Amino acid sequence: MNDSRIVISGASGLIGGALTRSLRADGTRVVHLVRRPARGADEVEWLTGSPLDPDVLAGAAAVVNLNGASIGRLPWGASYRDTLRRSRLEPTAVLADALLALGTAAPALLSASAVGYYGNQPGARLDEASAPGETFLAEICVEWEREAMRAADATRVALLRTAPILHPDAVLKPMIALTRVGLGGPLGSGRQVWPWISLEDEVSAIRHVIDSDLHGPVNLTGPHRATAGGIGRTLASLMHRPYLIPAPAWALRLGLGRAAADSLLLADADAVPDALTGSGFEFRHPTAPAALAAVLG
Numbered sequence: 001m002n003d004s005r006i007v008i009s010g011a012s013g014l015i016g017g018a019l020t021r022s023l024r025a026d027g028t029r030v031v032h033l034v035r036r037p038a039r040g041a042d043e044v045e046w047l048t049g050s051p052l053d054p055d056v057l058a059g060a061a062a063v064v065n066l067n068g069a070s071i072g073r074l075p076w077g078a079s080y081r082d083t084l085r086r087s088r089l090e091p092t093a094v095l096a097d098a099l100l101a102l103g104t105a106a107p108a109l110l111s112a113s114a115v116g117y118y119g120n121q122p123g124a125r126l127d128e129a130s131a132p133g134e135t136f137l138a139e140i141c142v143e144w145e146r147e148a149m150r151a152a153d154a155t156r157v158a159l160l161r162t163a164p165i166l167h168p169d170a171v172l173k174p175m176i177a178l179t180r181v182g183l184g185g186p187l188g189s190g191r192q193v194w195p196w197i198s199l200e201d202e203v204s205a206i207r208h209v210i211d212s213d214l215h216g217p218v219n220l221t222g223p224h225r226a227t228a229g230g231i232g233r234t235l236a237s238l239m240h241r242p243y244l245i246p247a248p249a250w251a252l253r254l255g256l257g258r259a260a261a262d263s264l265l266l267a268d269a270d271a272v273p274d275a276l277t278g279s280g281f282e283f284r285h286p287t288a289p290a291a292l293a294a295v296l297g
Helices: 014-025 078-105 136-153 172-180 199-211 228-238 249-256 258-265 274-278 288-296
Strands: 005-009 029-034 043-045 062-065 108-114 157-162 216-220
Touching (some): 014 029, 108 136, 108 199, 136 258, 172 288, 199 216, 228 288, 249 258
Parallel strands (some): 062 108
């Protein structure tokens, strides 16, 4: 891949930054689409009023679309729920239009989505063919993916249904803060299945999708199921702190709002990475305890 060019939107986030470092370490040229004046040849300004010139994407090996306001900013008020939606749909629409303008010369599009697509489906094994759920985040993911798939008339489109990243700067950040002061405990029942993935495997999986012929939805989630309680208890053990104080579902909904609590903390979704494993991908951290130990051990 080191003779190729990869275009990334949303590269300022945790995943985008790690992906950029990984690609550049191998000599791959990475170009960032940025929402400010460009500061060098590796940046292109976009979404500031002018249309994206399709030639910016021409000749790239792939375009990786990671745009989207943080779902970790809580609570989700009405205004922020609109921001969550617009910040995903509008950039994706611009990229799809530019790729369609290139026609058969368009590079592959890898467009972010989330395992939140599946919502709350207790007891179900959720592969890439499973139906969407009914939570707020699931509704956004359906629209988000639909916008990206418009580009399939011109090129290969892969939908990266990413699980929460087990990393101190991601889903673990508030959990670490609470656990550190002795307030760790079950969220809701604690028995809900939480999809998860390590940052290292997330980046490796995206690179695998770039280099493969995978298209359509791809679950980027660890291969072995974990529960919210299991992840919380492992975190507390690694931090040598108690895991005792429960947060009932009603309290989470009251404090965070129903949309956020039901989409992020209380949803039960056993999403499995069938597309990845079926195409030969191997996980560096196949279990949630291994992923946690890698960043906290």
